[in-house]
Amino acid sequence: MKSAIVVKLAAAAAVVGLAGCTDLKPLQADIADLKSQVSKLESEVQATRQAADQANAAAQSASQAASSAQSTANQALAAAQAAQSGVDATNEKIDRMFRRSVSK
Helix, strand or coil, rough: HHHHHHHHHHHHHHHHHHHCCCCCHHHHHHHHHHHHHHHHHHHHHHHHHHHHHHHHHHHHHHHHHHHHHHHHHHHHHHHHHHHHHHHHHHHHHHHHHHHHHHHH
């Protein structure tokens, strides 16, 4: 008789267990929540990608500006060196003039 009761209790437990497995509402709610999270993450990834693209464009613009500034600095250096050569030549001429006037 005890074994019949144990069998009935086991059968009842199996029915309750199987009934719990067939309840899909919690799983559907979890799936909906996950879909919502994935959608949110996709929009965040897209926003991050746009920000990275903008940063890349700004970096390229800054690089071009730096290149232009370097070119201008090189031109200024060349002009300064040419001016210094002119000044050195003029100073040399003045020195020669004074040497001639002193030696006369």
